[in-house]
Amino acid sequence: VTRYVVRRLAQSAAVLAGVSILVFAVIHLVPGDPIRVALGTRFDQATYDALLERSGLDQPLVTQYFSWLGSAVRGDLGVSFRTGQPVTEVILERLPATASLAVAAILVALLIAVPLGTVSALRPRTVVDWFATVASQAGISVPDFWMGIMFILIFAGTLGWLPTGGYVGLTDDPVEWARRLIMPAVTIGVVSGSIMTRFVRSSVLEALGQEHVQAARAKGMRARDVLTWHVLRNALIPLVTVGGIQLAYLLSGVVVIEIVFRWPGLGQLALQAVQQRDYPVLQGAVLLFAVVFLVVNLVVDLLYARLDPRIAYT
Amino acid sequence: MAVAAASTALVLAACGGGEGVDVDGDAEPGTEAPESPEGGTLIAGISSQPDQLDPHVTTAYASFQILENVYDTLVAPDPEGTFEPSLAESWQTSDDGLTWTFTLREGVTFHDGSEFDSADVVYSLERMTGEESSVAWRFATVESIDAPDERTVEITLTDPTPNLLDNIGGYKGMSILPEGAAEDLDLTTEANGTGPFTLDSFSASGATLSAFADHWAGAPTVDGVEFQFTTESAAALTALRTGEIHWTDNVPPQDVQNLEGDQDVEVGIAPSIDYWYLALNQAQEPWDDVDARRGVAFGLDRESITEATQFGAATVNQTAIPADSFWGHDYAPYGYDPEQARELLDSAGVAEGQTLGIMVVTDTEGVQAAQVMQANLAEAGIEVEIQQEESATWLDRQGEGDFDAFMWSWIGNLDPFGFYHAQHVCDGTFNFQGYCNEEVDALLEQAAAETDQDARKALYDQAAEMIVDDASYIYLYNPDVVQAWVPGLSGYEVRPDRAINFEQVVLPE
Numbered sequence: 001v002t003r004y005v006v007r008r009l010a011q012s013a014a015v016l017a018g019v020s021i022l023v024f025a026v027i028h029l030v031p032g033d034p035i036r037v038a039l040g041t042r043f044d045q046a047t048y049d050a051l052l053e054r055s056g057l058d059q060p061l062v063t064q065y066f067s068w069l070g071s072a073v074r075g076d077l078g079v080s081f082r083t084g085q086p087v088t089e090v091i092l093e094r095l096p097a098t099a100s101l102a103v104a105a106i107l108v109a110l111l112i113a114v115p116l117g118t119v120s121a122l123r124p125r126t127v128v129d130w131f132a133t134v135a136s137q138a139g140i141s142v143p144d145f146w147m148g149i150m151f152i153l154i155f156a157g158t159l160g161w162l163p164t165g166g167y168v169g170l171t172d173d174p175v176e177w178a179r180r181l182i183m184p185a186v187t188i189g190v191v192s193g194s195i196m197t198r199f200v201r202s203s204v205l206e207a208l209g210q211e212h213v214q215a216a217r218a219k220g221m222r223a224r225d226v227l228t229w230h231v232l233r234n235a236l237i238p239l240v241t242v243g244g245i246q247l248a249y250l251l252s253g254v255v256v257i258e259i260v261f262r263w264p265g266l267g268q269l270a271l272q273a274v275q276q277r278d279y280p281v282l283q284g285a286v287l288l289f290a291v292v293f294l295v296v297n298l299v300v301d302l303l304y305a306r307l308d309p310r311i312a313y314t
Numbered sequence: 315m316a317v318a319a320a321s322t323a324l325v326l327a328a329c330g331g332g333e334g335v336d337v338d339g340d341a342e343p344g345t346e347a348p349e350s351p352e353g354g355t356l357i358a359g360i361s362s363q364p365d366q367l368d369p370h371v372t373t374a375y376a377s378f379q380i381l382e383n384v385y386d387t388l389v390a391p392d393p394e395g396t397f398e399p400s401l402a403e404s405w406q407t408s409d410d411g412l413t414w415t416f417t418l419r420e421g422v423t424f425h426d427g428s429e430f431d432s433a434d435v436v437y438s439l440e441r442m443t444g445e446e447s448s449v450a451w452r453f454a455t456v457e458s459i460d461a462p463d464e465r466t467v468e469i470t471l472t473d474p475t476p477n478l479l480d481n482i483g484g485y486k487g488m489s490i491l492p493e494g495a496a497e498d499l500d501l502t503t504e505a506n507g508t509g510p511f512t513l514d515s516f517s518a519s520g521a522t523l524s525a526f527a528d529h530w531a532g533a534p535t536v537d538g539v540e541f542q543f544t545t546e547s548a549a550a551l552t553a554l555r556t557g558e559i560h561w562t563d564n565v566p567p568q569d570v571q572n573l574e575g576d577q578d579v580e581v582g583i584a585p586s587i588d589y590w591y592l593a594l595n596q597a598q599e600p601w602d603d604v605d606a607r608r609g610v611a612f613g614l615d616r617e618s619i620t621e622a623t624q625f626g627a628a629t630v631n632q633t634a635i636p637a638d639s640f641w642g643h644d645y646a647p648y649g650y651d652p653e654q655a656r657e658l659l660d661s662a663g664v665a666e667g668q669t670l671g672i673m674v675v676t677d678t679e680g681v682q683a684a685q686v687m688q689a690n691l692a693e694a695g696i697e698v699e700i701q702q703e704e705s706a707t708w709l710d711r712q713g714e715g716d717f718d719a720f721m722w723s724w725i726g727n728l729d730p731f732g733f734y735h736a737q738h739v740c741d742g743t744f745n746f747q748g749y750c751n752e753e754v755d756a757l758l759e760q761a762a763a764e765t766d767q768d769a770r771k772a773l774y775d776q777a778a779e780m781i782v783d784d785a786s787y788i789y790l791y792n793p794d795v796v797q798a799w800v801p802g803l804s805g806y807e808v809r810p811d812r813a814i815n816f817e818q819v820v821l822p823e
Contacts, residue, residue, distance in 0.1 A: 031706075031707045031710060032704070032706030032707045032709075032710055033706070033709075033710050033713075034706075036706075036709050036710060036713055037705065037706045037709060050445055082365045082366070083365050083366040083502055084366060084368075084371075084502045085366070085502055085503070093517060093518055094518050097518075097519070149546070149548050149549065152548070152549050152552050153548070153552060156552055156553070156556055156558075157552045157555060157556060160556055163553075163556075163558055164549050164552050164553040164556060164558055165544075165549055165553070166519065166520075166542055166558075167519045168519075259545045259546050260546045260549055261549070262519075262542060262543060262544055262545070262546075262549065264517070264518035264519040264543075268363075269518070272363075275704060275705065275706065276365075276706070277706050
């Protein structure tokens with residue numbers, strides 16, 4: 001397994017290099033000049049030329065890339081054009097907010113998807129199944145920002161149970177952290193959970209039809225034990241795959257939900273970086289997202305082996 | 315008003331008590347007077363996130379909403395736009411208008427406790443003229459800045475600059491920092507000013523300010539201000555209704571009418587000094603012809619444009635400066651008249667079906683305005699193509715002159731120099747439309763050096779009429795400033811320049 005992990009990490013490095021080249025090329029090809037944006041209404045040619053030279057943007061793209069790469073491998077992602085702060089600092093500041101939200105949202109999604117998907121698979125073509133299908137279809141179809149605003153109007157406005165938004169650090173005030181996390185996490189969790197419900201349903205159905213399940217039943221094993229040991233365990237593999245992808249996606253920030261709930265996450269950061277053509281921040285953020293995807297995928301693959309002993313990595 | 319009066323009474327009562335602290339404990343529960351009868355933390359929801367807090371570098375309005383409360387300038391505009399003493403107590407101009415002498419206020423301290431003197435002013439003004447400064451252009455006529463003694467600063471100019479006070483005090487972009495601040499602090503996230511509040515923290519989730527007890531004009535009434543970034547307006551208004559925030563500027567114009575009857579929200583409206591305009595590319599046919607431009611100016615229904623963009627929360631204006639200002643000038647030659655528009659276009663040789671690309675920034679009111687213009691100008695035989703660009707690309711195209719026309723706004727000008735000069739002189743920094751009229755240049759140059767206010771206004775009025783007649787810009791309207799707060803909040807005033815000052819604010823009981 002260790003050898004497998006090492007090999008995967010080596011592959012990941014190659015993928016990251018590819019991603020960084022691609023991102024570098026794409027963001028420089030997009031029209032819009034970061035210096036002009038930074039100068040805004042105070043544009044004049046002399047200042048412009050001076051800033052251009054200082055930022056290194058007048059160098060050939062290849063030179064720019066290698067100087068960026070050289071610093072990046074040493075952990076220095078450069079300095080934001082917009083704020084002058086180090087990119088690593090800017091990203092690390094927002095990471096806790098995004099991580100809290102992503103993990104909480106996945107938990108909500110699992111709490112919805114596993115029971116709902118299992119129940120509807122166990123009672124296919126009944127009222128329960130029909131309800132689960134309609135509910136998950138609705139969860140996918142309703143726009144998340146609209147659901148978020150409705151939650152705010154109902155739970156913060158009319159009922160006054162929860163704050164309308166904002167983020168408080170877990171270490172600053174755990175209770176407030178949790179209170180503020182509930183609505184955005186549920187909003188995202190409903191959407192992710194609805195998607196995952198359908199995977200759970202189909203994989204549980206598939207597992208139910210397998211021979212060893214029939215055999216276990218024939219042996220006179222209790223229905224609950226059959227479900228736990230033979231059905232759900234097998235159904236977990238596709239769930240881990242989908243859940244992993246969802247988690248990685250959430251860890252790269254959810255712009256709309258962040259805006260609605262005043263959540264200082266990575267999605268808004270990346271969006272602002274695009275709008276402002278803040279190349280260093282954008283580059284750093286995309287690199288982080290790529291790392292997150294690679295790590296989550298690696299963990300998912302390793303989980304497969306734990307869940308299904310027939311899968312072995314060498 | 316009643317609330318304001320009551321709180322004044324409380325202040326007096328507290329002062330009347332002198333040093334006395336209530337130690338005998340016989341005050342009835344429920345009627346006890348807290349140490350500071352006002353106090354509390356004001357929570358303000360602002361609609362966008364500041365990029366950084368270096369006053370001399372940032373250009374973001376969101377940054378200045380915070381900085382307004384942290385820093386001071388030498389002079390500062392009152393709500394009507396007239397300059398008043400701030401860190402400078404008084405000033406004198408030499409007869410030739412080339413030397414301005416400022417006498418500084420005594421007994422002013424920075425937030426870190428250090429004394430304010432002329433060295434700080436020289437340091438700050440010099441930093442503003444530096445390469446990284448966003449406000450360097452305001453000091454174009456400044457030759458030198460000297461400090462003959464601790465309480466005096468002398469600014470020497472190359473040319474008379476009657477709008478110098480605006481240049482050095484129009485807004486907090488010209489904040490006074492302590493000498494060496496840029497070396498001692500990370501000014502992008504930290505601050506050390508002389509303003510009514512100290513900056514405690516600044517992060518992606520907000521900014522926290524505390525009352526500065528030693529402020530030269532007296533400590534603020536509240537204990538502190540917390541700024542939150544409420545980008546989504548429905549969420550901002552709900553937060554206001556639930557009392558989570560006390561104040562917000564995130565009030566979409568379409569909500570104003572509904573909110574005016576709402577008991578949970580108080581709405582404040584003031585006409586702003588900002589303006590929206592349309593500029594045609596005069597380096598390009600057929601818009602190099604003045605009649606073609608005038609044709610477009612007659613073809614626009616400003617009332618409908620205002621209704622579509624601001625739901626009426628704006629004032630139609632055919633010049634840049636709002637009527638309320640000292641510098642306002644009532645001149646409106648263009649009535650909405652498609653026939654006259656067509657006649658002028660014909661005389662300029664503009665055929666029916668001529669296309670006109672109007673470049674607007676996505677997600678701004680420019681988009682709605684352009685849609686109305688499209689319908690308006692169709693009647694005069696002009697086919698408008700709406701080109702939506704995000705701001706980065708928009709700015710690129712504007713800078714390169716790659717447009718038929720663009721719609722945009724100017725914000726925050728107080729002096730007519732700011733309204734007209736760089737936009738309309740032949741080689742003006744912001745003259746992207748390519749306007750050049752020697753007569754206008756002469757008037758604007760003369761006005762820029764005229765020290766008599768009335769004579770100066772007459773010159774600007776004359777220049778403004780020519781700019782309007784030549785349709786260098788086709789002026790459309792001044793939007794209103796709309797803000798909202800919880801009922802019972804007092805001591806706050808909505809200002810035409812959108813400066814947000816929480817120094818005197820008193821929270822509801």
